[in-house]
Amino acid sequence: MQIRKVTAFLVRDLLWDLSYPFSFFWQGSSIFFNLVTFYFLGYLVSGSTVGYLSSYGGGNYFPFVLVGLALASFQGVALTSISTAIQYGMYTGTLEAMLVTPTSLSTIVFSSVLYQFTSSLLSLLLYLLFGAVLFGFSLAKANLLSAAVMLALTLLAHLPLGIFSASFLLVFKRGNPITSLVGSFSALLGGVYFPLAVLPGWLRTVSFFLPFTHALEGLRQAVLNGRSLAALTTQVAVLGIFAMVLLPLSLAVFGYAIHQAKRLGTLSQF
Amino acid sequence: MGATPAVAVTGLTKHFPLITLRNLFTGTWREGVWALKEVNFELFPGEVLFILGPNGSGKTTLIKLIATLLAPTEGRISVYGFDAARFPLPVKQRLGYITCNESSFYGRLTGWHNLAFFARLHNLNPQDAIPPVVKALKLTAYLERRFYTYSTGIKRRMDIARGLLHQPDILLLDEPTTNLDPLSAAQLRQLLVQIRDQGKTMIIVTHRLEEVQKIGGRVGIMKDGRFWEVRPEGGENLEELYNRAVGGETRADS
Numbered sequence: 001m002q003i004r005k006v007t008a009f010l011v012r013d014l015l016w017d018l019s020y021p022f023s024f025f026w027q028g029s030s031i032f033f034n035l036v037t038f039y040f041l042g043y044l045v046s047g048s049t050v051g052y053l054s055s056y057g058g059g060n061y062f063p064f065v066l067v068g069l070a071l072a073s074f075q076g077v078a079l080t081s082i083s084t085a086i087q088y089g090m091y092t093g094t095l096e097a098m099l100v101t102p103t104s105l106s107t108i109v110f111s112s113v114l115y116q117f118t119s120s121l122l123s124l125l126l127y128l129l130f131g132a133v134l135f136g137f138s139l140a141k142a143n144l145l146s147a148a149v150m151l152a153l154t155l156l157a158h159l160p161l162g163i164f165s166a167s168f169l170l171v172f173k174r175g176n177p178i179t180s181l182v183g184s185f186s187a188l189l190g191g192v193y194f195p196l197a198v199l200p201g202w203l204r205t206v207s208f209f210l211p212f213t214h215a216l217e218g219l220r221q222a223v224l225n226g227r228s229l230a231a232l233t234t235q236v237a238v239l240g241i242f243a244m245v246l247l248p249l250s251l252a253v254f255g256y257a258i259h260q261a262k263r264l265g266t267l268s269q270f
Numbered sequence: 271m272g273a274t275p276a277v278a279v280t281g282l283t284k285h286f287p288l289i290t291l292r293n294l295f296t297g298t299w300r301e302g303v304w305a306l307k308e309v310n311f312e313l314f315p316g317e318v319l320f321i322l323g324p325n326g327s328g329k330t331t332l333i334k335l336i337a338t339l340l341a342p343t344e345g346r347i348s349v350y351g352f353d354a355a356r357f358p359l360p361v362k363q364r365l366g367y368i369t370c371n372e373s374s375f376y377g378r379l380t381g382w383h384n385l386a387f388f389a390r391l392h393n394l395n396p397q398d399a400i401p402p403v404v405k406a407l408k409l410t411a412y413l414e415r416r417f418y419t420y421s422t423g424i425k426r427r428m429d430i431a432r433g434l435l436h437q438p439d440i441l442l443l444d445e446p447t448t449n450l451d452p453l454s455a456a457q458l459r460q461l462l463v464q465i466r467d468q469g470k471t472m473i474i475v476t477h478r479l480e481e482v483q484k485i486g487g488r489v490g491i492m493k494d495g496r497f498w499e500v501r502p503e504g505g506e507n508l509e510e511l512y513n514r515a516v517g518g519e520t521r522a523d524s
Binding site for chain 2: 004005007008011012015016019020092093094096097098099100101102103259262263264265267
């Protein structure tokens with residue numbers, strides 16, 4: 001029963017994407033142009049920053065930033081996909097049309113984001129593929145098992161933040177403080193564009209409390225230095241703690257938000 | 271009439287609290303709107319109930335409460351004996367909610383893909399569920415076209431098709447002929463007569479008194495969250511009765 005419903009959402013979203021025939025092309029080209037920009041930027045900054053980058057596979061800026069860009073796009077989907085799905089459903093009325101079927105809001109929401117996660121995973125692979133084929137990015141050292149575990153933990157540690165954000169939207173309809181704050185702080189302090197070593201000490205302390213910092217460090221070590229899971233225990237433990245604490249808490253908050261939304265009537269307003 | 275009402279509404283009250291910072295911190299929620307006040311009625315299988323009333327009188331809130339989209343503040347709704355708050359699943363299986371909101375479909379998907387999506391949410395096989403419904407509603411020829419290419423009349427019929435996919439016993443319709451041209455509105459009324467003749471129970475929110483006259487059924491009026499049933503007597507026409515009931519207010523679109 002549940003599989004039929006989950007499949008319905010996947011088919012719906014695939015058909016929706018296919019109805020825009022150029023969307024895949026533009027998505028791919030935006031990744032390509034992003035990489036071109038950072039490839040040439042890499043020539044500019046590599047000489048002066050080689051010391052900071054030495055612990056990331058040989059000191060080149062391009063591989064360092066490529067992994068950062070790829071994970072940042074993945075994190076963005078984890079943070080925003082659930083609230084985007086809810087917002088669209090509330091705005092158009094599709095959410096009401098789904099809620100009068102024997103399908104729970106949780107099933108609707110989590111099934112609605114599966115396609116986006118699949119798509120974002122493909123985008124991440126496209127980053128790596130373009131990097132390898134067009135810009136000489138090497139995956140020779142990569143430990144794929146460690147990379148896969150880091151991606152799964154990235155998802156589990158960030159999904160609760162997306163659920164908190166969706167809960168806020170269910171009740172208050174607009175404004176999304178969690179996504180904005182976490183997204184902005186992660187971009188600035190997570191180390192996407194520069195290593196954390198360049199930050200002042202107090203900002204490095206703040207960055208420690210962002211799950212993205214640990215996710216990115218773990219993924220870079222797995223992809224650029226081929227570190228095994230045994231060598232990434234700190235990152236695995238920190239992300240695991242984030243996931244174990246935040247996931248049940250976020251689901252409880254989400255349940256409460258659904259109850260409040262039915263009471264306040266905000267499910268059908270925008 | 272059967273012993274068990276198709277829909278029984280008892281002491282139904284709905285308060286929409288106003289979300290303010292003070293309410294959040296005090297948790298009192300005193301401010302807000304009382305959308306429904308002590309609504310009571312019973313509707314038996316095969317009956318049609320029209321709900322009339324000025325804008326903001328609580329009609330849509332009532333429909334959404336029955337459809338389990340809102341939680342009552344007080345009171346109870348039961349559908350074929352099932353408490354809607356405690357047993358929403360069997361209630362949803364018996365209800366077909368016609369939203370009359372064309373944006374509640376996916377415009378870039380075809381009619382078939384839209385209906386197939388909602389059929390699967392009802393745990394139905396689209397190949398079995400869709401053909402009989404679209405044939406009855408004369409929609410078969412439109413299924414391969416994208417939803418956004420349809421006229422408003424076809425979109426409304428697709429909405430009804432979606433509500434009928436799981437063969438519900440009760441249909442809830444919220445202003446079904448709004449935005450339709452006179453011909454499409456007449457065709458839709460004819461369709462509702464056919465659905466009524468199949469023995470479906472219907473609750474229809476409308477502003478158009480001609481719908482009451484042409485489809486036929488019981489009439490409830492809502493004003494300021496209160497509901498009462500009216501029966502024209504002694505040659506009194508419905509429009510006079512309505513105007514008297516709502517305090518002389520004239521409906522622009524009747």
